[in-house]
Amino acid sequence: MDSLAENTLSDHLRDLKRGVRRIVEAELEPLAREIDRIGDVPDEAWRTMRKHGLLGMRLPEEFGGANLDVASYLITLEELSRSHRMFALMAEYTSGGLALALLRYGTPAQHTRWLRDVGNGTIQASFALTEPDAGSDAAAIRTRARKTADGWVLSGRKHFISNAHKAGLILVLAVTDAEKRARGGISAFLVPKDAPGFAVTRVDTTIGSEAIKLAELTFESCELPNEALLGPVGDGFKVAMTTLVDGRLGVGCACIGASDRVLDMMIEHANTRHTFGEPLANRQAIQWMIADSAMELAATRALVYQTILAYAEGQPVGASPSMCKVYSSEMAGRVTDRAVQVFGGMGLIRGFPVERFYRDVRHYRVGEGSSEVQRIVIARECLGTGRAGRQSN
């Protein structure tokens, strides 16, 4: 559905949106069905995304990217999410998280070594902060990095790390000064999958699509050269936090894309499914579910687009990215839940898109900083109490 908020986008962004939607409908949607069928991402999906410049979108052209600004990137994520969450994740693995941190903090030698391959998906990337005893309270991480004569030694364990079972390169946050911790005592390291002492020790599937996997990583005296350090010693949280706003706005756009698609499906079903001799669309109970979904989606779009455009122009956005994340993820939960109801039994059948969207959007209220943590950030801004001593994931 077109919305008033879309009119606030520039001609360039609207053209981009239409162009990406055409690619998604013609070429990615069939691959979305294949992702669900095999529970994994087929090589064809990587090839198609690469062919259309949908990988490494934000990287400079010298590294094979499209040099897209942040607003174009986020609007593209919305369109990719209309088909399958995995496509937005592929864009993020190659343009957000590790890729963005590497672009911003990497040395010329690190750029040359990694950036092109990460940007085109030849080397898959992951971002490892969370640990069994440090999720929301990210400053409580225990993974340690000890300096040696010719490099670093990492010891510890990470879990819930997206895509790490496939990653060739992982950005790992580790404590380098236990006294300072979040205030200059945590550093970022680039860990290649063949680093001695590193292992993927467990792979979990989640409530969402089978293709989305979270891994546990173990570092047993894992040896790294000096060149593995990303950014200055002690700046690990700064490195990690550079991707924070983009990640929250990315969730906002992904939730809009998923909800927009599900609303379209709801409307089509309501118009074509007859019960008691009439289309479902004639029933007020169904109309209200559609109306509430359209209304909440429009409100989310207004908030998210306004924040994206301000952020892209370099204006201060305060806690708005947190508002976008909470509001959009909770909205997507309600819209997909209503869609399942409108589809009845069909909405519960594995392999049917509505059922998959319903499961996939549940992730968004926990990953990239939970709803509760976002509300803490928003409340601090309202109350003028600033940042607490502890960093939150």
Ligand SMILES: Cc1cc2nc3c(=O)[nH]c(=O)nc-3n(C[C@H](O)[C@H](O)[C@H](O)COP(=O)(O)OP(=O)(O)OC[C@H]3O[C@@H](n4cnc5c(N)ncnc54)[C@H](O)[C@@H]3O)c2cc1C
């Ligand atoms: C799909 C998915 C992908 C992920 N990918 C990655 C990844 O690639 N890399 C990575 O490092 N991590 C990743 N994570 C981990 C994610 O960042 C954490 O799950 C998240 O930060 C919450 O941490 P936790 O699971 O340990 O929950 P906890 O921190 O134990 O929190 C449990 C519950 O308590 C609430 N809570 C916690 N503290 C407070 C408080 N002060 N006040 C009120 N409520 C509170 C939380 O909101 C939550 O509801 C991923 C998670 C998911 C679900």
